Amino acid sequence: MIGIFDSGVGGMTVARAIEQLCPGFPxxxxxxxARTPYxxxxxxxxxxxxxxxxxxxxxxxxxxxxxxCNSAASTASTFLQSHYSQSIIDVIAxxxxxxxxxxxxxxxxxxxxxxTINSGLYEQRLQASLPGCxxxxxxxxxxxxxxxxxxxxxxxxxxxxxxxxxxxxxKQIDTLILGCTHYPLLKSMIAPRIGRRVHIxxxxxxxxxxxxxxxxxxxxxxxxxxxxxxxxxFFVSDIPAPVHALAxxxxxxxxxxxxxxx
Amino acid sequence: MIGIFDSGVGGMTVARAIEQLCPGFPxxxxxxxARTPYxxxxxxxxxxxxxxxxxxxxxxxxxxxxxxCNSAASTASTFLQSHYSQSIIDVIAxxxxxxxxxxxxxxxxxxxxxxTINSGLYEQRLQASLPGCxxxxxxxxxxxxxxxxxxxxxxxxxxxxxxxxxxxxxKQIDTLILGCTHYPLLKSMIAPRIGRRVHIxxxxxxxxxxxxxxxxxxxxxxxxxxxxxxxxxFFVSDIPAPVHALAxxxxxxxxxxxxxxx
Numbered sequence: 145m146i147g148i149f150d151s152g153v154g155g156m157t158v159a160r161a162i163e164q165l166c167p168g169f170p171x172x173x174x175x176x177x178a179r180t181p182y183x184x185x186x187x188x189x190x191x192x193x194x195x196x197x198x199x200x201x202x203x204x205x206x207x208x209x210x211x212x213c214n215s216a217a218s219t220a221s222t223f224l225q226s227h228y229s230q231s232i233i234d235v236i237a238x239x240x241x242x243x244x245x246x247x248x249x250x251x252x253x254x255x256x257x258x259x260t261i262n263s264g265l266y267e268q269r270l271q272a273s274l275p276g277c278x279x280x281x282x283x284x285x286x287x288x289x290x291x292x293x294x295x296x297x298x299x300x301x302x303x304x305x306x307x308x309x310x311x312x313x314x315k316q317i318d319t320l321i322l323g324c325t326h327y328p329l330l331k332s333m334i335a336p337r338i339g340r341r342v343h344i345x346x347x348x349x350x351x352x353x354x355x356x357x358x359x360x361x362x363x364x365x366x367x368x369x370x371x372x373x374x375x376x377x378f379f380v381s382d383i384p385a386p387v388h389a390l391a392x393x394x395x396x397x398x399x400x401x402x403x404x405x406x
Numbered sequence: 407m408i409g410i411f412d413s414g415v416g417g418m419t420v421a422r423a424i425e426q427l428c429p430g431f432p433x434x435x436x437x438x439x440a441r442t443p444y445x446x447x448x449x450x451x452x453x454x455x456x457x458x459x460x461x462x463x464x465x466x467x468x469x470x471x472x473x474x475c476n477s478a479a480s481t482a483s484t485f486l487q488s489h490y491s492q493s494i495i496d497v498i499a500x501x502x503x504x505x506x507x508x509x510x511x512x513x514x515x516x517x518x519x520x521x522t523i524n525s526g527l528y529e530q531r532l533q534a535s536l537p538g539c540x541x542x543x544x545x546x547x548x549x550x551x552x553x554x555x556x557x558x559x560x561x562x563x564x565x566x567x568x569x570x571x572x573x574x575x576x577k578q579i580d581t582l583i584l585g586c587t588h589y590p591l592l593k594s595m596i597a598p599r600i601g602r603r604v605h606i607x608x609x610x611x612x613x614x615x616x617x618x619x620x621x622x623x624x625x626x627x628x629x630x631x632x633x634x635x636x637x638x639x640f641f642v643s644d645i646p647a648p649v650h651a652l653a654x655x656x657x658x659x660x661x662x663x664x665x666x667x668x
Contacts, residue, residue: 178451179441184554189440189644262647289551292446300569303562382451385524 145172145376146355146369147206149197152180153380153387154288154325155212156394158235161352162210166359168372172204175391176406178381181288182215183257183324190259194220196406198228204377207368210351211235214256214323218263231358231365236265238354239321239347244273246343247319251278253312253338256323258283266323280315284308284324291326292390302333309337319343329394379404407434407638408617408631409468411459414442415642415649416550416587417474418656420497423614424472428621430634434466437653438668440643443550444477445519445586452521456482458668460490466639469630472613473497476518476585480525493620493627498527500616501583501609506535508605509581513540515574515600518585520545528585542577546570546586553588554652564595571599581605591656641666 146166148159152175159173174197176182182190194216198209208231211217211224217234225232243252252274254266261283270279286304295301312320320342322328328346335344359366380387380401392398408428410421414437421435436459438444444452456478460471470493473479473486479496487494505514514536516528523545532541548566557563574582582604584590590608597606621628640661642649654660 178447180446184442184646185440186644186646258646258648285555286548286551286557289548293547295548300562300565303565307562382448384446384448384520386520 145170145205145371145374146208146210147172147174147201147204148210148212149174149176149194149201149216150212150325151175151182151215152177153391153394154291156391157325157328157348158210158212158351160395161348162355163376165352165356169359169369170371170374171376172201172206173376173378174200174406175378175380177384177387178406181257182213183259183288184285185259187219187259187263190216190219191223194224195227198224200404200406202230208233208365210355212325212348212351214325214347215259218256218260218265233351233355235325235347235351236269236323238350239323239345240266240269240273242345242350243270243319243321244277246345247274247277249316249318250274250276251280251315251317253315253317253320254279254281254323255284255308255320255327256281257288258285260323266321280312280317282308282312287330288324288326291329296329301330305330305333306337309334312338317342319345321345321347323347377402381406407432407466407468407633407636408470408472409434409436409463409466410472410474411436411438411456411463411478412474412587413437413444413477414439415653415656416553418653419587419590419610420472420474420613422657423610424617425638427614427618431621431631432633432636433638434463434468435638435640436462436668437640437642439646439649440668443519444475445521445550446547447521449481449521449525452478453482453485456486457489460486460494462666462668464492470495470627472617474587474610474613476587476609477521480518480522480527495613495617497587497609497613498531498585500612501585501607502528502531502535504607504612505532505581505583506539508607509536509539511578511580512536512538513577513579514542515577515579515582516541516543516585517546517570517582517589519550520547522585528583542574542579544570544574549592550586550588553591556652558591563592567592567595568599571596574600579604581607583607584609639664643668
């Protein structure tokens with residue numbers, strides 16, 4: 145199975161993209177709702193949680209891990225990749241590769257949680273992929289709670305998006321990475337405010353495309369993971385009342401959430 | 407020592423009020439930042455965390471526990487009070503007693519997190535204290551993240567406060583309970599929007615006043631807890647970068663945070 149973890153249900157945007165692009169490859173998802181959000185927590189605690197989540201997914205039979213949460217990926221991916229022999233794909237590398245490819249002027253914006261932006265990992269990897277590029281990063285800590293409240297069309301959300309994007313407006317960026325799984329849900333609000341000509345890169349879609357390519361080229365991995373009759377499973381470490389509706393909304397179809405202790 | 411726990415540093419409004427009203431009684435505080443916030447989580451998980459927090463404080467030498475977090479108090483206080491022989495005071499009872507005393511027309515508003523409002527505990531206790539009263543409750547899930555961002559004076563915060571208070575505006579309430587430790591920081595924004603004649607009850611101040619009365623009347627407890635030479639201690643389960651500044655701001659003086667595993 146393909147293991148995917150996130151701090152909550154936001155990573156279901158990644159699960160959904162993988163299900164659509166890689167049919168026949170069953171998923172095992174873990175949303176760590178009991179400890180959500182990660183983006184405001186310390187690198188030490190995010191790494192600890194990411195480690196536990198990976199252990200859980202491997203025990204469930206995952207043969208490859210996707211770190212769907214940008215906060216976890218930016219903080220813990222180096223540790224996890226060195227600690228495990230299994231393939232560990234994070235949501236950051238494919239978005240960086242795409243940005244390096246589409247940017248013409250080498251001026252790239254990144255928005256994310258505080259943990260993601262403070263880690264500096266997007267900036268570091270963009271510099272490695274596109275030496276000399278200019279990266280402008282902006283933490284947008286209120287966007288996750290706004291999305292989780294379902295305030296996707298509200299005037300208050302528009303004002304807050306505008307405020308966060310303001311420092312990026314005069315930087316002549318031609319590419320903006322949505323460095324958080326929740327942000328694609330605000331894409332129609334972000335696009336006109338950053339400028340219609342700016343390429344917007346959805347890290348969820350890019351990681352799914354990247355995985356698709358790997359499965360097309362790596363015969364061993366494809367054979368190991370292909371199991372069209374095995375149903376995908378979705379675990380969460382807490383089930384607060386509104387989460388079923390939110391998960392199904394994000395995933396695009398009804399999903400059964402199973403409660404587990406991590 | 408007087409044990410106090412909260413999901414994060416918001417409960418320091420309670421610790422501060424207790425330190426000011428009950429000098430000479432050392433505190434041991436626990437902020438469960440590693441799992442914050444509680445207000446959006448399920449009753450089962452909030453009860454589990456509250457149980458662990460109480461165990462930790464008792465091990466640190468607490469002889470009395472104050473549940474400073476409204477979400478924890480509304481969900482777990484009944485369980486904790488039946489499970490432990492020690493005095494367990496929650497932040498809700500004193501606010502309810504005060505509201506029942508000051509309300510002339512028996513129309514009382516309550517604002518809090520989703521966990522607090524969904525529990526129905528304020529409503530239930532208000533009905534018991536003031537039979538026949540009308541209680542109007544409103545969950546305000548975005549106010550905690552706004553306060554934690556320090557957006558205390560922002561236009562966006564004003565608009566969101568106004569939106570949340572709107573359903574309470576035409577209910578002719580004469581009393582409003584701030585049922586979350588973060589909300590007193592928004593009092594100057596809430597007061598003009600709910601109406602200057604409405605009594606605003608700060609659950610943090612009320613629980614400190616209640617504790618002061620207990621210490622004045624219960625000789626045994628006062629003797630047990632009085633230790634003017636013992637310094638107060640402040641533990642947190644995670645230390646993200648901005649938390650020292652926020653804790654000191656809320657507490658009103660510099661505090662040393664000690665990291666612990668709960």
